[in-house]
Amino acid sequence: MPEWSREIRELLAPLSLSPGREAELAEELGQHLADRYEELLARGASENDARRTALVELEGSGLPAALAGTLPAEHPAPVPGLEEPAPGRFAASVWRDLRHGTRLLRLDPGFALAAILSLALGIGANTAIFQLLDAVALRPLPVRAPGQLAAVKFVGARVRSGNFSASYPELTSSIWKRIEEQQAAFSRIGAWSSEPLNLAPGGDARNVEALWVSGGFFATLGVEPAAGRLLSPDDDRPGCGSAGVVVSDGFWRRELGGRASALGTRLTVEGHPFEVIGVTPPSFFGA
Numbered sequence: 001m002p003e004w005s006r007e008i009r010e011l012l013a014p015l016s017l018s019p020g021r022e023a024e025l026a027e028e029l030g031q032h033l034a035d036r037y038e039e040l041l042a043r044g045a046s047e048n049d050a051r052r053t054a055l056v057e058l059e060g061s062g063l064p065a066a067l068a069g070t071l072p073a074e075h076p077a078p079v080p081g082l083e084e085p086a087p088g089r090f091a092a093s094v095w096r097d098l099r100h101g102t103r104l105l106r107l108d109p110g111f112a113l114a115a116i117l118s119l120a121l122g123i124g125a126n127t128a129i130f131q132l133l134d135a136v137a138l139r140p141l142p143v144r145a146p147g148q149l150a151a152v153k154f155v156g157a158r159v160r161s162g163n164f165s166a167s168y169p170e171l172t173s174s175i176w177k178r179i180e181e182q183q184a185a186f187s188r189i190g191a192w193s194s195e196p197l198n199l200a201p202g203g204d205a206r207n208v209e210a211l212w213v214s215g216g217f218f219a220t221l222g223v224e225p226a227a228g229r230l231l232s233p234d235d236d237r238p239g240c241g242s243a244g245v246v247v248s249d250g251f252w253r254r255e256l257g258g259r260a261s262a263l264g265t266r267l268t269v270e271g272h273p274f275e276v277i278g279v280t281p282p283s284f285f286g287a
Contacts, residue, residue, distance in 0.1 A: 002051050004033045011059065028099060033058060143284070144222025150186070176214065190217035192287050201268040208251070210269075211286060218246075221287070227252070228263045228278030244277035245269065248286075252279045 008026045017025065033054050040050035143149070171179070176191050183189055191214040196207040211217075215236025223230065226249060235243035245267060247256070256262035256276070266273045 002037065002047075004030050004055075007055055008033075028096075029058065149221070152189075180214070180216070188216055188220040190214050190220035192217050194286070197269050198271075199267060199269060201271075223280060223284055225278045226281045227260060228276070230278050230280070242272075242274060244275035246278045246280060247276055248280050248284070249282040 005026070008029050009022075011029070012022055012025060015022075036054040036057065037050050040053055041047065045053065171191060180189055180191075193212045195210060195212065197210040198205045198207055200206040213231060215231055215233035218230040219232065225246075228246075230246050231243060234240065247267075252258055252262060256265070263276055263278070265276050267276060268274075
């Protein structure tokens with residue numbers, strides 16, 4: 001490895017630095033020249049060419065003066081026999097790493113641009129991922145007392161029976177009714193499951209994501225209607241007939257024009273007509 005001390009002293013002489021600052025800057029520039037020298041050798045340059053190229057680049061870069069302007073204020077010389085405390089050593093190490101990184105970025109603008117773009121893309125992607133995670137997993141449900149909600153599930157899959165097409169097919173209607181009538185652990189209880197349902201009266205299917213819910217579902221969550229009414233326990237008993245459907249605020253605005261007169265109109269769901277009886281509030285996005 002060649003020595004750089006003479007050339008570095010000549011570069012630093014016009015800066016009129018104190019001995020301490022000059023020694024610190026000489027160490028930094030020496031490391032830079034050594035790194036650049038090794039890089040040029042790895043690219044196939046001869047030792048003489050690598051040394052000459054590294055020195056020419058350093059002389060024309062203005063790096064010595066730039067680094068001299070970033071040096072921190074000098075500190076008093078340490079008292080012999082007293083070691084620098086661990087936080088001081090850590091801060092000095094971080095400062096050296098930052099100076100080394102700044103120096104490399106100054107000498108290679110292309111790499112600096114690529115690094116900045118990579119950081120920007122990484123920060124943007126992580127921000128988007130966090131916003132999505134916050135929306136679907138971290139943010140509490142927009143219902144009354146979300147912290148008091150609990151989900152009841154069976155352990156193991158053998159107890160499942162009935163319709164398996166839904167995403168939560170654990171109960172038949174008769175099993176659910178027995179649980180609803182006999183449970184004493186909760187002040188309110190409701191059942192639900194999601195399933196795509198076809199709204200097209202004929203021809204090509206037009207599926208939308210829908211919820212099958214029990215009569216106490218909305219009351220359990222404390223959801224109030226934005227328009228019309230929601231399903232209630234009176235709509236969920238033998239012989240009650242079809243109470244109708246409740247639509248989300250987004251569906252109401254997108255498919256029904258957001259009109260108050262849309263209440264009472266009919267939707268075809270899986271080939272059967274259902275009356276629109278209510279609209280959920282804009283903040284409610286399901287369970």
